[in-house]
Amino acid sequence: MRTFLFVAICLSFALGTAQNANDNFPTSTPALEWLEANQNRDFRHNTSLLKNMELQLIGPSVMSGRVVDIAVNPERPTEFYVAYASGGLWLTKDNGISFDPVMDNAPTQNIGDIAVDWKNNVIWVGTGENNSSRSSYAGMGLLRSDDGGESWEFRGLPDAHHIGRIVLNPENPDELVVGVMGHLYSPNKERGIFRSTNGGKNWTQSLFVSNESGVIDLAMEPGNFQVLYAATWEKDRKAWNFSGNGNGSSIYKSTNAGQTWERISKPDSGFPTGEGVGRIGLAVYDARTLYAVVDNQFRRPADKKKNKKEGLVKEDFRSMSKSNFLKLEDKELNDFLKNNGFQEKYRAANVKQMVREGSVQPADLVSYLEDANSLLFDTPVIGAEVYRSDDGGMSWYKTHQDFIDDLFYSYGYYFAQVRVDPQNKERIYLAGVPLIASDDGGKTYYSISKENVHADHHALWINPKQSGHLINGNDGGINISYTNGDHWMKNNSPSVGQFYAINVDNESPYNVYGGLQDNGVWKASHTAREDSRWHQSGQNPWTSIMGGDGMQVEIDPRNSNIVFTGFQFGNYFRLNLENGKRKRLQIKHELGESPYRFNWQTPIRLSKHNPDVVYFGGNKLHRSLDRGDSWTTISEDLTRGGRKGNVAYGTLTTISESPFVFGRLYTGSDDGKVYTSPDGGYSWQDISAGLPKEYWISEVTASKHKPERVYVTVNGYRWDDFAAHVYRSDNYGKSWTAIHQGLPLGSVNALVEDPVNEDLLFVGTDIGLFGSLDGGKSWNQMSNGLPAVAVHDLVIQEEAADLVVGTHGRSIYRLPIASLQKHGKTNGKSVHLFAPESVRFSRNWGNSWSQWGKAFEPSSAMMYFSSAPQSVQLQVTAENGSLVYEDKLDTDKGYNVFNYALTFSESGYKNWRKAKGDEVDEAKNGLRYLPKGDYTVKLIQGKASSTAELKIK
Numbered sequence: 044m045r046t047f048l049f050v051a052i053c054l055s056f057a058l059g060t061a062q063n064a065n066d067n068f069p070t071s072t073p074a075l076e077w078l079e080a081n082q083n084r085d086f087r088h089n090t091s092l093l094k095n096m097e098l099q100l101i102g103p104s105v106m107s108g109r110v111v112d113i114a115v116n117p118e119r120p121t122e123f124y125v126a127y128a129s130g131g132l133w134l135t136k137d138n139g140i141s142f143d144p145v146m147d148n149a150p151t152q153n154i155g156d157i158a159v160d161w162k163n164n165v166i167w168v169g170t171g172e173n174n175s176s177r178s179s180y181a182g183m184g185l186l187r188s189d190d191g192g193e194s195w196e197f198r199g200l201p202d203a204h205h206i207g208r209i210v211l212n213p214e215n216p217d218e219l220v221v222g223v224m225g226h227l228y229s230p231n232k233e234r235g236i237f238r239s240t241n242g243g244k245n246w247t248q249s250l251f252v253s254n255e256s257g258v259i260d261l262a263m264e265p266g267n268f269q270v271l272y273a274a275t276w277e278k279d280r281k282a283w284n285f286s287g288n289g290n291g292s293s294i295y296k297s298t299n300a301g302q303t304w305e306r307i308s309k310p311d312s313g314f315p316t317g318e319g320v321g322r323i324g325l326a327v328y329d330a331r332t333l334y335a336v337v338d339n340q341f342r343r344p345a346d347k348k349k350n351k352k353e354g355l356v357k358e359d360f361r362s363m364s365k366s367n368f369l370k371l372e373d374k375e376l377n378d379f380l381k382n383n384g385f386q387e388k389y390r391a392a393n394v395k396q397m398v399r400e401g402s403v404q405p406a407d408l409v410s411y412l413e414d415a416n417s418l419l420f421d422t423p424v425i426g427a428e429v430y431r432s433d434d435g436g437m438s439w440y441k442t443h444q445d446f447i448d449d450l451f452y453s454y455g456y457y458f459a460q461v462r463v464d465p466q467n468k469e470r471i472y473l474a475g476v477p478l479i480a481s482d483d484g485g486k487t488y489y490s491i492s493k494e495n496v497h498a499d500h501h502a503l504w505i506n507p508k509q510s511g512h513l514i515n516g517n518d519g520g521i522n523i524s525y526t527n528g529d530h531w532m533k534n535n536s537p538s539v540g541q542f543y544a545i546n547v548d549n550e551s552p553y554n555v556y557g558g559l560q561d562n563g564v565w566k567a568s569h570t571a572r573e574d575s576r577w578h579q580s581g582q583n584p585w586t587s588i589m590g591g592d593g594m595q596v597e598i599d600p601r602n603s604n605i606v607f608t609g610f611q612f613g614n615y616f617r618l619n620l621e622n623g624k625r626k627r628l629q630i631k632h633e634l635g636e637s638p639y640r641f642n643w644q645t646p647i648r649l650s651k652h653n654p655d656v657v658y659f660g661g662n663k664l665h666r667s668l669d670r671g672d673s674w675t676t677i678s679e680d681l682t683r684g685g686r687k688g689n690v691a692y693g694t695l696t697t698i699s700e701s702p703f704v705f706g707r708l709y710t711g712s713d714d715g716k717v718y719t720s721p722d723g724g725y726s727w728q729d730i731s732a733g734l735p736k737e738y739w740i741s742e743v744t745a746s747k748h749k750p751e752r753v754y755v756t757v758n759g760y761r762w763d764d765f766a767a768h769v770y771r772s773d774n775y776g777k778s779w780t781a782i783h784q785g786l787p788l789g790s791v792n793a794l795v796e797d798p799v800n801e802d803l804l805f806v807g808t809d810i811g812l813f814g815s816l817d818g819g820k821s822w823n824q825m826s827n828g829l830p831a832v833a834v835h836d837l838v839i840q841e842e843a844a845d846l847v848v849g850t851h852g853r854s855i856y857r858l859p860i861a862s863l864q865k866h867g868k869t870n871g872k873s874v875h876l877f878a879p880e881s882v883r884f885s886r887n888w889g890n891s892w893s894q895w896g897k898a899f900e901p902s903s904a905m906m907y908f909s910s911a912p913q914s915v916q917l918q919v920t921a922e923n924g925s926l927v928y929e930d931k932l933d934t935d936k937g938y939n940v941f942n943y944a945l946t947f948s949e950s951g952y953k954n955w956r957k958a959k960g961d962e963v964d965e966a967k968n969g970l971r972y973l974p975k976g977d978y979t980v981k982l983i984q985g986k987a988s989s990t991a992e993l994k995i996k
Contacts, residue, residue, distance in 0.1 A: 252293075
């Protein structure tokens with residue numbers, strides 16, 4: 044990757060560090076520090092002792108990740124780029140049959156928008172996702188490639204964090220206008236509209252609304268770069284609350300290529316204004332006709348609510364008096380209680396008695412049912428509305444009379460995009476949970492989602508020369524239609540899954556499990572091959588075992604068919620994969636108590652001492668002694684108590700139990716609290732002192748090597764503070780030692796300690812994977828085969844000695860670490876060779892099944908450690924003492940790999956024949972392979988040497 048000369052460009056529009064509105068809140072990371080951390084990736088790789096340890100992708104690709112944009116070659120629509128939110132940029136030249144990554148050598152994989160100058164092969168990437176979701180990762184400004192993605196240059200706006208849209212002047216591709224969203228979790232000034240007339244070398248801010256309002260959409264009048272429309276969006280996300288609307292949400296127009304702007308969604312324009320206006324999407328048909336879809340967060344008028352269903356509903360109890368409650372018919376009340384999942388002990392007679400005694404109020408029935416998941420869907424907002432202008436945006440009218448239900452629900456901040464067919468101004472498309480279309484200018488709608496099209500849509504390209512030809516990007520990847528959505532092709536070949544959590548079982552070969560963003564929970568053997576063979580067999584190696592947003596997974600070590608997993612906000616189940624049965628884990632508060640708070644990613648843990656014991660974290664810790672059939676709450680609130688807001692907060696995020704002592708428990712919360720219990724939950728101690736306050740505890744891990752040792756990782760992402768925080772305690776958390784020195788900026792999501800070597804640690808951060816060979820005193824980047832993607836979870840399969848890496852954007856990787864586990868044996872040695880795995884001999888080596896097939900060529904990975912960059916001599920000797928292979932290797936400092944093809948050298952074969960006297964046939968590829976036997980591999984450096992045995996069985 045090309046070295047970035049970023050300072051001069053940054054200084055052309057350098058803005059200071061954003062301060063949060065409340066001085067008690069942490070401050071966001073300074074822009075140039077964040078930029079430097081991203082751009083130093085090459086240097087960290089080149090100096091890493093682990094740079095030659097290549098991670099192996101194991102998929103899946105069958106279920107994809109979130110698409111944010113599509114750019115199609117106007118002359119050849121079978122060629123197009125797909126931008127994934129956190130999985131990088133991919134190019135297809137064969138209409139989606141295959142894709143190649145073109146951004147793996149860039150310093151980030153997080154994308155908000157792309158723009159392509161097809162004539163000159165120039166790609167612009169606005170880094171940082173423009174959706175404001177829980178895992179929308181920040182970028183580091185604009186990147187540009189002049190060679191189709193071979194190399195990338197930074198082109199400014201380092202504090203933008205999230206890019207809304209890029210528009211290029213079709214007559215002058217060095218002139219561009221960019222809509223900038225700005226920070227996600229904190230206010231800042233680098234947001235609004237920015238213009239450049241010299242390819243991003245200098246920037247001018249031409250529209251600024253406020254420190255909380257950015258530009259989410261930008262659209263050009265077809266064929267006229269002078270006329271541009273921009274949608275601004277006021278929002279404020281905190282870990283405990285998301286406000287996705289405000290007075291700063293408006294539509295602006297420019298008639299001079301973005302130099303100046305006029306607000307056109309005024310109170311008298313016909314377009315909604317005020318506090319309730321949320322995200323806005325734009326589509327321009329011509330000089331006069333344009334559409335806007337708005338996430339209208341104003342509440343629905345009471346008389347326009349849906350007709351009340353038969354029987355009692357939740358809202359009936361919100362203001363019901365005690366006397367009216369007691370007058371309810373028992374049958375009617377029992378029907379309500381049963382249909383809404385109240386525990387068996389809550390039936391009409393005893394609930395009425397509780398109300399009669401005053402221990403419970405009728406409104407408590409509402410509280411009992413309202414959790415974060417229900418509130419996400421139940422808020423009675425107006426929701427999606429479509430407006431049209433026929434005079435260039437000067438006036439607007441709503442195109443429909445009824446509500447557009449079941450498109451946005453109450454979380455339109457994730458959607459709000461509209462497209463118009465370039466050949467038919469009456470045909471428009473709305474992207475939401477389904478994809479819907481209208482043929483009458485937005486008066487009526489119909490769904491064009493089908494059974495093989497994922498929900499949650501974010502990108503849509505309409506062929507300007509062929510109506511009905513659509514390319515759609517959603518949370519599940521890419522779909523293509525030529526029949527206006529009557530039929531779709533699914534085009535998932537990139538492995539760009541966004542995993543929240545992963546785990547492994549103890550089978551041989553072992554299986555890998557993982558929970559995906561909006562794509563459920565999946566399972567496959569770690570030997571799964573990523574190819575197209577499953578289209579022929581009908582059996583993909585990856586199998587879906589749960590829907591929703593996939594979350595944490597625990598597997599019973601005695602029977603891997605018993606799996607505990609679920610979806611967001613604590614909705615977990617015990618699955619029996621053998622018979623398909625599932626049991627919901629019923630963890631309910633008492634009627635009249637405050638509901639338990641469950642994190643989006645609710646933690647669950649099976650005890651290593653007794654897998655019948657299950658721990659489950661809300662704001663309190665719950666335990667089951669019978670595999671989830673019944674539950675006991677074993678703690679008080681282990682958080683700071685929560686905050687007022689519309690997002691579950693003050694929740695547990697991580698649970699660990701000591702492998703030495705049953706019931707020595709640790710918990711971490713989203714608001715910075717770490718607790719421990721030495722006695723199975725009978726008593727608890729707050730051990731948060733010395734850790735950053737209010738920050739998300741992403742991992743707490745009890746050591747496998749010392750009973751008193753525990754690790755904690757702390758994540759400031761939700762404050763836009765990207766510093767790495769890793770801590771170790773050697774006294775049960777009474778005091779903490781920081782061990783993150785040497786880690787670059789990049790919030791830490793996960794830590795795993797090796798079970799064999801106590802000094803071997805791995806951490807997953809928002810910018811990749813790092814390993815320590817000395818207990819956290821120093822860290823080495825591990826980026827061989829792994830681009831700069833967020834790593835969300837890590838697990839070690841102990842028997843196989845594999846590190847399994849769950850990323851949020853590039854699926855799952857594995858890395859054999861047996862050699863790293865022996866790192867202590869290399870101390871003081873010039874060179875050290877590790878024993879390679881035994882190899883099973885095959886007569887197919889060097890041959891193929893037919894003259895048309897490619898010859899199968901074996902390889903044995905020879906791992907060795909070198910104390911310095913130097914040349915070493917490799918020798919392979921047979922049992923009879925003959926030297927069968929010899930080579931000279933140039934080594935890097937640290938771990939090196941030589942992939943030995945298991946062949947004789949020309950002189951080696953002569954030595955073999957002379958000593959052995961028998962022949963080895965030449966394979967069809969012209970090579971001679973070693974026969975079965977034991978061989979000695981030796982590395983020689985000066986007077987030093989190291990040997991290992993190679994067995995060919």
